[in-house]
Amino acid sequence: MSSRHVPARELPVPATVSPVMQRIIGVDPPSSATSLTVPRTTEQWLELIAQRRERAVESLPRLRERFNVVTEERWLAGVRCYVVSPACIAARNQHRVLINLHSGGHVFGGGEGGTLEAVYMAALAGLRVTSVDYRMPPEFPFPAAMDDAMAVWRELLSGTSARHLALFGFSSGGGMALAMTQRAKLEGVALPAALMVGTPWSDLSKTGDSYFTNAGVDNGLVTYEGLLEAAARLYANGRDLTDPRLSPVYGDFSGFPPTLLTTGTRDLFLSNTVRVHRKLRDAGVETQLDVYEGQSHGPQYLDPDAPETTALFGQAAKFFDAHLGPGPYR
Amino acid sequence: MSSRHVPARELPVPATVSPVMQRIIGVDPPSSATSLTVPRTTEQWLELIAQRRERAVESLPRLRERFNVVTEERWLAGVRCYVVSPACIAARNQHRVLINLHSGGHVFGGGEGGTLEAVYMAALAGLRVTSVDYRMPPEFPFPAAMDDAMAVWRELLSGTSARHLALFGFSSGGGMALAMTQRAKLEGVALPAALMVGTPWSDLSKTGDSYFTNAGVDNGLVTYEGLLEAAARLYANGRDLTDPRLSPVYGDFSGFPPTLLTTGTRDLFLSNTVRVHRKLRDAGVETQLDVYEGQSHGPQYLDPDAPETTALFGQAAKFFDAHLGPGPYR
Numbered sequence: 001m002s003s004r005h006v007p008a009r010e011l012p013v014p015a016t017v018s019p020v021m022q023r024i025i026g027v028d029p030p031s032s033a034t035s036l037t038v039p040r041t042t043e044q045w046l047e048l049i050a051q052r053r054e055r056a057v058e059s060l061p062r063l064r065e066r067f068n069v070v071t072e073e074r075w076l077a078g079v080r081c082y083v084v085s086p087a088c089i090a091a092r093n094q095h096r097v098l099i100n101l102h103s104g105g106h107v108f109g110g111g112e113g114g115t116l117e118a119v120y121m122a123a124l125a126g127l128r129v130t131s132v133d134y135r136m137p138p139e140f141p142f143p144a145a146m147d148d149a150m151a152v153w154r155e156l157l158s159g160t161s162a163r164h165l166a167l168f169g170f171s172s173g174g175g176m177a178l179a180m181t182q183r184a185k186l187e188g189v190a191l192p193a194a195l196m197v198g199t200p201w202s203d204l205s206k207t208g209d210s211y212f213t214n215a216g217v218d219n220g221l222v223t224y225e226g227l228l229e230a231a232a233r234l235y236a237n238g239r240d241l242t243d244p245r246l247s248p249v250y251g252d253f254s255g256f257p258p259t260l261l262t263t264g265t266r267d268l269f270l271s272n273t274v275r276v277h278r279k280l281r282d283a284g285v286e287t288q289l290d291v292y293e294g295q296s297h298g299p300q301y302l303d304p305d306a307p308e309t310t311a312l313f314g315q316a317a318k319f320f321d322a323h324l325g326p327g328p329y330r
Numbered sequence: 331m332s333s334r335h336v337p338a339r340e341l342p343v344p345a346t347v348s349p350v351m352q353r354i355i356g357v358d359p360p361s362s363a364t365s366l367t368v369p370r371t372t373e374q375w376l377e378l379i380a381q382r383r384e385r386a387v388e389s390l391p392r393l394r395e396r397f398n399v400v401t402e403e404r405w406l407a408g409v410r411c412y413v414v415s416p417a418c419i420a421a422r423n424q425h426r427v428l429i430n431l432h433s434g435g436h437v438f439g440g441g442e443g444g445t446l447e448a449v450y451m452a453a454l455a456g457l458r459v460t461s462v463d464y465r466m467p468p469e470f471p472f473p474a475a476m477d478d479a480m481a482v483w484r485e486l487l488s489g490t491s492a493r494h495l496a497l498f499g500f501s502s503g504g505g506m507a508l509a510m511t512q513r514a515k516l517e518g519v520a521l522p523a524a525l526m527v528g529t530p531w532s533d534l535s536k537t538g539d540s541y542f543t544n545a546g547v548d549n550g551l552v553t554y555e556g557l558l559e560a561a562a563r564l565y566a567n568g569r570d571l572t573d574p575r576l577s578p579v580y581g582d583f584s585g586f587p588p589t590l591l592t593t594g595t596r597d598l599f600l601s602n603t604v605r606v607h608r609k610l611r612d613a614g615v616e617t618q619l620d621v622y623e624g625q626s627h628g629p630q631y632l633d634p635d636a637p638e639t640t641a642l643f644g645q646a647a648k649f650f651d652a653h654l655g656p657g658p659y660r
Binding site: 002003004005006007008009010011012013014015016026028029207208209210212213214215216217219265266270271274275277278281282289290291292293294311315 | 332334335336340537546547549596600604611622624
């Protein structure tokens, strides 16, 4: 038994995806993923967070206009949320709400800039989305974000039946969605009727095969070492990274609602996704796994012109429609 | 848009699989996959085929004894088959039969040695399996194997309702199972009630991202170049490798029965699997995709002591039970 030596290689852009996706796959990895640019101090973190925040907000107005969705700030249980609504909601979806825990490595994506995935989902799935602007490090490490998510969840449950509520998240938001469902179970609170986790960060420690096999192959995250590891440690704030409240792959999946999981063949989180899928299946949970050809870690592949993006959210729409109660029609 | 340069790496054996699977993943790639040992003449092919055949047959008696299954030769429509039966078949499975198209890269796996997957399935799923010993190159290139498979399929249909018949295959056998279902559709013959394809060779041309990303990462197939490409060309016998009858990923998947697909994160055929999965989903077919952590291309990971192997066939058993008609109990 030995480690395997793999020689240096050139990976061509695959011919088996759309031209738009080929462009996305062909982009060179960002230099910000390297250890050179990892913040060392609280001030450096805050600066990088602000920079990214500004960039995220810039693209939103045009996207909302194109997709014809409206975003409103709304406070729930003392937590700021953004409710993203499509201009037209079908009768069967009037009573349904999706809760989104945004991506951003547990550090980035605060404020309105964190509503990108909510905008895509609202527009392409035709559902109202409540995106939670949970607190984050460096000021608020774990468990602040999870406390906020749970508070919003309880608040929503006070006015809506859980069978009309589903939860989704990508990346760190996917990990949080899994951890929140486990926590709701432990606290005896109703679970969402369905769960969608896109390329979830289910293991904050460097455990899982694709952290190694897809290092440098994934052009979004690139490697665990660098910004990703630093963000994990900032969020964990000294806690063991394999604590199931931080890394839900180590938690209990029994009794989970139907769960849709998505990842890509080049995804650094391919193993983070399929390990959770295996545990869900072992627990007898209804699952759907989708692996997208050639794609690295999301959500950098969110592109309104990519048919693969439309396919992903179209599939999510179908999944939510199958598992959310239709509610009383008016 | 550019190809991505990935530097040389050491891939450790993952900690996230069973000890038996760790041993399998840690095995060094076989030297037989390199171009040095690719046969150049018909005589060299026949010699390599005979060598592999002998090795395959050696392990069978012990495995059959351990699993308590019996194998009988049976000719159907002029084609030799092997019927593998578990010692005890549950009442609900008495009328159900699985048809197996064995693996072996369209060249190897002839004779009784090709019944390995049938033995695992019969034992671990508790179902009777008819394994087709179809003709192969160098004497019989395409379409001989497909003609044999179709002849057996028609013969079985004359005595059994299609709702009691399911089809499965790994690797080249998985590719053939997909191609056979497409051909049955074209010829107006009943389709199997369910289909299971493990890491199917759905594209004989070097098209698909994991032919590149998992080259040298997969310790079974290793690379497309070498034995694999040579086997594809021997089978195709001058035909275009992207002919859908050879590479069913290019064929039509509408109207397919429920299909279970399995692959691994290190599988050279990861893309061969997920590309078919995507097309099935786009065609509205009920599917189940499973990606096994750390595994390379099967069926080298068939091991009676690996819990992952038991899990795979246990899952197949559940899948077939859900989709095969129970038949008249006696």
